[in-house]
Amino acid sequence: MxxxxxxxxxxxxxxxxxxxxxxxxxxxxxxxxxxxxxxxxxxxxxxxxxxxxxxxxxxxxxxxxxxxxxxxxxxxxxxxxxxxxxxxxxxxxxxxxxxxxxxxxxxxxxxxxxxxxxxxxxxxxxxxxxxxxxxxxxxxxxxxxxxxxxxxxxxxxxxxxxxxxxxxxxxxxxxxxxxxxxxxxLRESHYWFAAGRRTEILLLYGLTIAGTFASLQLSPFPFVTIELPLLLASFRLGLGGTALLCACESLLFAALLSVLPPVPMQMALQTYGPGINALAQFAPLAVAWL
The missing domain is CATH 1.10.1760 (Arp2/3 complex 21 kDa subunit ARPC3)
Structure with a gap:
């Protein structure tokens, strides 16, 4: 990286x-x-x-x-x-x-x-x-x-x-x-898509996608699995890059809840999940600010 x-x-x-x-x-x-x-x-x-x-x-x-x-x-x-x-x-x-x-x-x-x-x-x-x-x-x-x-x-x-x-x-x-x-x-976007850094953003978002899929289907602790790549992004990408990944993850999480086949814990996630996920994103954003 x-x-x-x-x-x-x-x-x-x-x-x-x-x-x-x-x-x-x-x-x-x-x-x-x-x-x-x-x-x-x-x-x-x-x-x-x-x-x-x-x-x-x-x-x-x-x-x-x-x-x-x-x-x-x-x-x-x-x-x-x-x-x-x-x-x-x-x-x-x-x-x-x-x-x-x-x-x-x-x-x-x-x-x-x-x-x-x-x-x-x-x-x-x-x-x-x-x-x-x-x-x-x-x-x-x-x-x-x-x-x-x-x-x-x-x-x-x-x-x-x-x-x-x-x-x-x-x-x-x-x-x-x-x-x-x-x-x-525009100035911030130049840093996001600079040589090498673009690969890093795509890799971290790929980990976020994988964690989101896995957590909604397999993990009993979904938000831990989802937030780990975002916390890593907060150390690597600064405030702008972390905000970019958090925005993409929020939309992904909401969309997946509507299309994935139901699992035993998914009804609770559909009711409370997006709100809890939004609150959980304060952690990587706060780390990026600090």
Whole structure:
């Protein structure tokens, strides 16, 4: 393997992008992600435990120039509303879902991007990570209270379970998308794909894939098997590379739960697994920060 990667500073502002183009890409990304997550939630598996649009919208808004923030937020929220309408959700319920999802975005956005502030990028200074974790956790919990109450009322489900399902899906999406979304840059990607380092990333992700497959079918301690390659990545690849592998693993874990044949422990994993997996990824990300 190559020498340990020294991550690039992420303090520089992102390259400017026209407001219209940023709005278009945000709208398309949020709409596509919402439709996919909604359709997965209606399958035979109780998967719906990953919700990506909120994290995508928050990452884009935090990185956008201040004058573009609100056009982007409005576009992303409208895309989520349209995705619900396009998947046969009633207009009133779709509006309620859109409001609950918007809470998850607005709380951290207002805390991290006060008036005329610079784009928020995730650096290796622990203070930036601590601030991000605190405000995102607050936003997702408030969103879960609103969305969970809505789910419990409309679908006659127990309120604690509805709140827990909403919180799990939102938290899983945030952990999968935000670290990478707030860290990735063209400069950082040059380090990821440098000669030798690209091989190292592919090898570590291959180990992660193998560990995920094996753990869901064979291991009584799945998250230990999954997280070991990610912990190794945190020592080798720096914050950006670790965030990249964690994002890929989160999506892989959620997808595998919906397609692998059931095993005795899989029902519990389908209910609680994605949330536990998201929390477990704090370990490699914390090591990379430190």
């Amino acid at each position: 190559t020498d340990t990667l020294t991550s690039v500073p992420a303090d520089a502002p992102p390259s400017p992008m026209p407001t219209g183009l940023r709005m278009l890409l945000t709208g398309l990304g949020c709409f596509a992600a919402a439709v996919i997550c909604i359709l997965l939630s209606r399958g035979s598996s109780p998967l719906a435990t990953i919700w990506l649009p909120n994290a995508i919208l928050l990452a884009v808004a935090l990185r956008a120039p201040y004058r573009q923030i609100w056009p982007v937020v409005i576009t992303g929220a409208a895309a989520g509303l349209c995705a619900n309408l396009a998947t046969d959700v009633s207009p009133g319920l779709a509006a309620g879902y859109a409001f609950a999802n918007l809470v998850s975005v607005l709380v951290p956005l207002l805390a991290l991007r006060p008036a005329d502030s610079q784009p928020f990028l995730l650096t290796e200074r622990p203070t930036s990570a601590v601030r991000l974790i605190l405000v995102v956790a607050t936003g997702t919990m408030l969103s879960a209270l609103v969305g969970g109450a809505l789910l419990a009322t409309v679908h006659a489900r127990p309120l604690p379970a509805s709140i827990g399902n909403w919180l799990t899906s939102d938290l899983t999406g945030m952990v999968a998308v935000l670290p990478l979304g707030l860290r990735a840059s």
